[in-house]
């Protein structure tokens with residue numbers, strides 16, 4: 389089961405996304421004293437940042453109990469143009485004066501991508517307490533993008549990592565989307581999350597969006613295989629072009 393929210397333009401998707409994420413954050417903070425969110429790269433940080441900025445101008449958002457982590461990360465230095473952390477810092481943290489020291493868990497870079505994955509698993513344990521595959525960390529929200537081939541996180545069509553059910557964080561050095569070296573959360577982490585939402589825009593996604601939502605071919609795409617613990621299913625935020633064939 390999935391839920392679909394569409395908006396005419398990407399900025400308007402951002403506004404809907406901001407309302408959605410702050411409502412989940414308020415509920416999480418009231419219940420558990422913090423809000424944990426995993427953010428993807430690509431266009432998502434800009435869409436999320438613009439929506440939060442607009443909302444924050446109307447009524448100040450208290451980010452002090454938010455904990456930002458990553459759905460996936462390219463294995464590059466944190467100041468590299470391809471770093472998802474740098475993109476989030478540019479589009480979200482700096483404009484909203486969110487403290488990276490207090491509220492963000494960047495994934496330390498090293499040459500060995502397997503070492504990067506191991507470090508991220510340690511970070512998950514520090515934020516969520518000891519966790520392993522049978523009891524993965526329970527994120528309040530995982531925010532995902534989707535590529536034109538239906539990939540999400542750094543899980544690509546036909547890749548062996550689609551079958552990964554033990555590791556919480558996997559590494560790869562053959563990503564078809566550059567950079568080739570990445571670390572990624574795996575499906576078990578999404579399946580344990582209280583909420584998962586895709587943020588997808590652009591006509592290049594319209595065919596896959598249609599196939600996942602209308603044709604019932606969801607299992608043909610990594611994005612279509614994503615499940616979460618929310619009984620209402622995965623949420624999809626689409627702009628008019630990505631929803632153009634629905």
Ligand SMILES: O=C(O)[C@H](O)[C@@H](O)[C@H](O)[C@H](O)COP(=O)(O)O
Pocket residue numbers: 428429430431432459460461462472532533534535536539540541542565589
């Ligand atoms: O690090 C990454 O590259 C992303 O996590 C990746 O999975 C992204 O979400 C999709 O490729 C969609 O990217 P766009 O939203 O830019 O199309």
